[in-house]
Amino acid sequence: MTSYKELLMQREALEQQINEARRNELANAVSQVRALVAEYGLTARDIFPTSKFLSGGRIPGARASRGTKVAPKYREPATGQTWTGRGKAPKWIQNEDRAKFAI
CATH class of the missing domain: 4.10.270 (Myosin, subunit A)
Structure with a gap:
C-alpha cells in the first residue's frame, strides 16, 4: 500500500x-x-x-453582461413609453395585440 x-x-x-x-x-x-x-x-x-x-x-461567444442596452420594439402612442420586449411586459401592453405597438 x-x-x-x-x-x-x-x-x-x-x-x-x-x-x-x-x-x-x-x-x-x-x-x-x-x-x-x-x-x-x-x-x-x-x-x-x-x-x-x-x-x-x-x-467572442461569451454572454453579454447585464444592463446591455437594447433597442425598443414597442411604443405606447399616448405616452411615448417604450418597451424592448424583454422582461415583464408593462401594463399598457398586457393583454393587448403587440403588433399595434410595434415600432
Missing part, C-alpha cells in the same frame, strides 16, 4: 508533467496558428470579428 506522502509526491510529479505537456501543446498550437495567419494573410479582425474583443472587451 502506498503511503500518503508517497501519493503527494506522485501528484506533484504528475502536476509537473501536466504543466510541461500543456506548455508544449500550447507552443505547438500557437506555432500552427501563426503559420496559418501568415499563409493566408489573416488579420485579427478576420479571426475575431467583434470590435469589442479587439478593444479589450468581451471574448
